[in-house]
Amino acid sequence: MKERLIALIESALDSLIAAGTLPADAKRPVQIDRTKDKSHGDFATNIALMLAKPAGMKPRDLAEALIAALPADSAVAKVDIAGPGFINFFQAEDFLNSQLDAALADAHLAVPRGAPQTVVVDYSSPNLAKEMHVGHLRSTIIGDAVVRTLEFLGHQVVRQNHVGDWGTQFGMLLAYLDEQKHEESAAELSRELGDLEGFYRAAKQRFDESEDFATRARGLVVKLQAGDADCLKLWREFNDVSLSHCQAVYDRLGVSLTPSDVRGESAYNDDLAQVVADLTAKGLLSEDQGAQCVFMDQFKNKDGDPLPVIVQKADGGYLYATTDLAALRYRAGTLGADRMLYFVDQRQALHFQQMFALAKLAGFVPEATELAHMGFGTMNGPDGRPFKTRDGGTVKLIDLLDEAEQRAYALVSEKSGELDEDELRSIARAVGIGAVKYADLSKNRSSDYIFNFDQMLSFEGNTAPYLLYAYTRVASVFRKAGLAMDAVSGDFQLNDDAEQALAARLVQFGEVLQSVADKGQPHLLCAYLYDVAGLFSSFYEHCPILSIDDPALKQSRLKLAALTARTLKQGMELLGLSPLERM
Numbered sequence: 001m002k003e004r005l006i007a008l009i010e011s012a013l014d015s016l017i018a019a020g021t022l023p024a025d026a027k028r029p030v031q032i033d034r035t036k037d038k039s040h041g042d043f044a045t046n047i048a049l050m051l052a053k054p055a056g057m058k059p060r061d062l063a064e065a066l067i068a069a070l071p072a073d074s075a076v077a078k079v080d081i082a083g084p085g086f087i088n089f090f091q092a093e094d095f096l097n098s099q100l101d102a103a104l105a106d107a108h109l110a111v112p113r114g115a116p117q118t119v120v121v122d123y124s125s126p127n128l129a130k131e132m133h134v135g136h137l138r139s140t141i142i143g144d145a146v147v148r149t150l151e152f153l154g155h156q157v158v159r160q161n162h163v164g165d166w167g168t169q170f171g172m173l174l175a176y177l178d179e180q181k182h183e184e185s186a187a188e189l190s191r192e193l194g195d196l197e198g199f200y201r202a203a204k205q206r207f208d209e210s211e212d213f214a215t216r217a218r219g220l221v222v223k224l225q226a227g228d229a230d231c232l233k234l235w236r237e238f239n240d241v242s243l244s245h246c247q248a249v250y251d252r253l254g255v256s257l258t259p260s261d262v263r264g265e266s267a268y269n270d271d272l273a274q275v276v277a278d279l280t281a282k283g284l285l286s287e288d289q290g291a292q293c294v295f296m297d298q299f300k301n302k303d304g305d306p307l308p309v310i311v312q313k314a315d316g317g318y319l320y321a322t323t324d325l326a327a328l329r330y331r332a333g334t335l336g337a338d339r340m341l342y343f344v345d346q347r348q349a350l351h352f353q354q355m356f357a358l359a360k361l362a363g364f365v366p367e368a369t370e371l372a373h374m375g376f377g378t379m380n381g382p383d384g385r386p387f388k389t390r391d392g393g394t395v396k397l398i399d400l401l402d403e404a405e406q407r408a409y410a411l412v413s414e415k416s417g418e419l420d421e422d423e424l425r426s427i428a429r430a431v432g433i434g435a436v437k438y439a440d441l442s443k444n445r446s447s448d449y450i451f452n453f454d455q456m457l458s459f460e461g462n463t464a465p466y467l468l469y470a471y472t473r474v475a476s477v478f479r480k481a482g483l484a485m486d487a488v489s490g491d492f493q494l495n496d497d498a499e500q501a502l503a504a505r506l507v508q509f510g511e512v513l514q515s516v517a518d519k520g521q522p523h524l525l526c527a528y529l530y531d532v533a534g535l536f537s538s539f540y541e542h543c544p545i546l547s548i549d550d551p552a553l554k555q556s557r558l559k560l561a562a563l564t565a566r567t568l569k570q571g572m573e574l575l576g577l578s579p580l581e582r583m
């Protein structure tokens with residue numbers, strides 16, 4: 001409806017410009033909002049206030065002229081002027097009904113699809129020298145929900161898992177791997193790599209205790225970077241094992257990443273010299289203590305000292321930034337991105353601001369391409385401090401997921417005793433994994449949050465168990481009636497306030513998805529679904545469905561329930577949850 005009103009207003013603006021009432025340069029993006037108080041209509045815009053000055057008119061006069069120039073539309077029942085010059089729109093009642101019917105009739109719930117864009121999404125992107133830990137959970141889960149939403153809206157999404165598979169730490173691992181290899185069989189080696197974190201720690205310990213080992217490690221980095229075949233083979237072996245650990249986590253989480261989405265730092269090795277050469281040719285590089293740097297005026301620290309981007313160290317080595325510049329160019333050029341979204345820890349905000357500014361300055365990325373760092377806060381342990389195991393180690397993702405499923409199993413077997421073991425297990429999986437994901441998704445991504453099993457597994461509040469359960473309740477209405485959800489028909493009759501409130505919210509699904517896609521904020525969808533579930537509860541309380549005699553009203557209510565069920569289900573799927581038919 002918003003889009004539709006914006007189109008009407010824009011057409012009115014065009015006619016006023018054509019008639020000379022408004023100067024040709026007066027056009028502004030039209031802002032339209034839903035009203036809080038429905039006595040002021042359903043939507044309002046301040047466009048007349050915005051344009052009054054450039055038009056040299058009083059806001060109310062301009063509002064009147066605009067209203068007179070609005071094309072007729074069956075969706076609009078009435079248009080009013082309020083206050084100093086706000087324009088209020090009242091939506092036609094039968095229009096709501098027709099929107100509901102359109103949603104019910106469409107597999108996509110009549111969610112509008114704009115012009116399709118190519119969107120490159122960088123998410124998960126762990127460092128392969130370590131086992132994936134809770135810090136990677138946020139990027140993976142939030143990125144995946146946004147990716148699913150973008151695809152649902154018709155965009156072409158390219159997932160990029162920019163894993164850290166290159167760098168000095170690999171020298172240490174290779175030296176250790178090499179050392180072990182002389183003593184162990186291949187099978188033993190792969191078993192050893194089963195505990196990557198332990199492997200990494202052991203390598204680090206050797207590095208710290210033995211000067212000899214450290215020298216060998218440094219030598220191996222140089223050999224690796226020079227393309228030595230033996231080093232590359234070991235390196236590949238190590239990364240394969242590490243990547244298969246990541247993939248196991250993705251599969252367990254039900255995240256849509258696959259091995260073909262991996263394009264790590266090493267993929268850009270051959271482009272790095274060219275990146276530096278191009279920056280030189282553009283006159284952007286200066287040497288600072290032997291290192292190649294770019295100084296951009298807008299990047300200074302608190303004391304006004306410059307914060308340069310270093311693209312090549314004095315010893316010739318390249319850096320994280322160099323790789324990211326190469327990746328930006330690849331994504332714009334080869335992948336043809338219209339938008340690039342980076343789901344990466346908030347603490348890298350400066351890095352991305354610099355990368356984006358430099359990529360545009362150097363012409364690696366067209367001016368019109370949207371570059372956005374979708375930063376997120378830290379996930380903290382129950383004590384509010386960074387997540388650690390009891391003995392101070394990093395918490396492994398897989399251990400958390402195991403515990404979530406175990407706790408969910410205990411919970412559901414207590415609640416639904418009559419289900420068989422297999423069904424209990426699969427419910428526990430949906431609830432346990434869903435709870436971990438939803439706890440993350442439902443928070444504003446830029447804030448830190450506390451990981452709390454009791455809270456995320458509660459059946460009350462904005463949680464996965466609550467939503468999953470809400471959906472099974474709606475589904476059970478149809479099961480009880482022995483009806484299929486798509487077998488409902490007839491006209492909507494929305495008389496009760498509770499019916500109207502639910503209906504009005506249901507038709508906002510598309511708008512909500514649009515803002516998730518624009519802002520990269522899945523918590524907006526969580527809040528919406530939570531709201532819909534609550535509105536359904538009060539509707540169900542006030543408006544009996546199966547027990548009423550009036551067959552037409554019963555059909556209308558069943559239709560509303562069917563649309564609620566489908567909206568909840570679709571919404572949960574976009575968040576990466578697995579809706580259950582019963583629990």
Ligand code: ARG
Pocket residue numbers: 122125126127162163164324327342344
């Ligand atoms: N590997 C990095 C880390 O764990 C994240 C990479 C994010 N993506 C990027 N293009 N820089 O911190």
